[in-house]
Amino acid sequence: MRAWFAANVPKDWVQRRNAEESMQARFEYLRAWQRKMFDAGWAGVSWPKEYGGRGATLMEQVIFIEEMARAEAPPMANVLGLGLIGPTIIAFGNDAQKKRYLPKILSAEEIWCQGFSEPNAGSDLAALSSEAKLGGDAFIVNGQKIWNSYGWAADWCELVVRTDPSVEKHKGLTVLLVDMKSAGVEVRPLKQMTGESEFCELFFRDVRVPTANVIGKINDGWRVAMGTLMHERGTFGAGLQVNYRRNFNRLVEIAHRMNRAGDPLVRQKLAQAYTEIEVMRFNQMRAFSRINETGVPGPEGSIQKIFWSELNQRFQQTAQEIMGAYGQLAHGAADAIDEGQWEYGYLRSRGNTIEAGTSEIQRNIVGHFVLGLPKSY
């Protein structure tokens, strides 16, 4: 693995990270890189062999991710397909669906996004109102989704819709796999406080989705969607920890260069950041050991979500304090450190405690499902 990375990691990635480049161009670059990893058999280390994976344990997957980071390898493009939707299809999909979708997730031939949140159904996801009506061998879907990542690049969407409005809100939901090129799908970029449009709004107007594209059972979508969210909370952090470690290393280098690394307060804050990133890594290893035993991530994944999101906000603040006046300089400022990525990182981290379930929702989950306290809502 190490040898393959040494020979194949593109040499221009490190420079490219900071280069002036459109989000789309960068995405195509990462897509080509994922394809290369797929061809060498590295794209889905912990996925079953029959669908192009290596059948490795999650622990081996973690080692793999750490090796990727050590090699300074670019991330793979199909983030949600690899991390969330692929595992959901593995857990809930039928054989035909696994054969149809999984290899193309690994090869980055088909990019995936999630259609979960709606304007009036955020934390209260089960209150969603996008509807799908059955007509013959297809559903007709109408509705609006929001906070959708990668919608601008996606070929497919894991979409949660209401298929039975007559029953209790959690019971009438279904998860559909929707071809984003279907007639009636519209993608509108949503400009964030960072200035970029990482997220989109999705509009569905009389979109036809074959019933063969139901994942799991009709009206059993809540269980499937929760499976996806458990992955989002529980296992997604493995890759993040690697990014955090790289950011930490870079910040230490900057602190040394700015002659701040001898300041006792700076030392305390850097050491606190190191501590938290390490503890996140140890938590992750324990969580993966548990998933290995039980097969699925559980509600304790919310602990991870709380931890990584709040850690990053503290870390970005520490970075700002160390860089002082330089920290605020944005992309395009000649004197900006790392092309303004710290200004960006500071703003972007605000989203961490909101995306993938707010910190408040995570604490509700921990309180009710882990500690057994009465449901508060």
Add this chain to the structure above:
Amino acid sequence: MQFGLSESQQILKNNARKFFAAECPVSEVRRIMETESAHDEKLWGRMAEQGFLGVLIPEEAGGMGLGMVELAALAEEMGRALVPGPFLATLAGAAAIEAAGSQKHLAQIASGEIKTTLALLEASASWDPDAVAMQGLIGEKMFVPDAGVADVIVVAARDRGELALYLVYGDSLQKTAMPAIDLTRRLYKLQFDNARGELLARGETARKALDRAVDIATAALCAEMTGGMQRVMEMAVEYAKTRKQFGKPIGQYQAVQHQCADMLVWTESSRSAAYYAAWALDNHAPDARAAVSVAKVYSSDACREVGNRGVQVQGGMGFTWENDVHLYYRRAKSSEIAFGDATFHRERIARLVIDQMNARTAVGV
């Protein structure tokens, strides 16, 4: 590496929980903490029978010859039960003797005949071994845990300028109790006036032995703190489920429920860090010392915060003498201080990690 406990480690942990639930319920803790030494000879003897006093001591020296992860599992259960007395003190002393290459007294320590402790701090109250200033066996040591019942004391001092470890007999020096916040462990001031003892190690050997012993004791302490946090969280959650106000259990209110959720995050994270530190020490991992500091930074702050919330969630009841939470809250503060608080260990991480990462080794542009 496998990050969960092995079957035999889990059995040890379960047995320890059962043992302390039977032999050292909180009523016993309260009885023992009222005694002069906060030590109970009968309980100590039972612990020896279980092998608990010689977990790390090699089998040929009369111990169990197990590793740090087993020790952490035991310490976690002891923390949960708030076991009073000189367990941690004896562990630190025995670890120093062994790390210095001696087997002296180890068999009697494992069998419970001899108790020991480690005398490190002086008037400067610094946990840095470089701060040790006492020349030979003349002078004063402070904040020495459970020295009152220690038969043999490992003393860090200077021998012609070099760091040295001495084995000193407990009956050849003057011990004065220093009443302090933790009622389950005693601190002592020791006055040495040509006390009876022998040189255990000096120079580099002494430094390495002291570092190793302190790291072992610190990792065990972090596991013990985790056990304490677990118990405080359980008490708070139990109270939040049963106490009703405005017609509902208070744990249904998010202001209370989210404090409980935070307690879980801190407790689980401390557990991860403590067991990793134990594993790293056993395996002589390159980051073992940093891992010990990571665990101590995290659990020092977390243990205090869990205690804070544990009191707050239980309201007025949490502030009473009868409620057990203050016993844990007191222990949390003394444990936070022991072997260096979070601020001390953050500086240690700065030296071990940040100072080593100059511009050459850092990743990036």
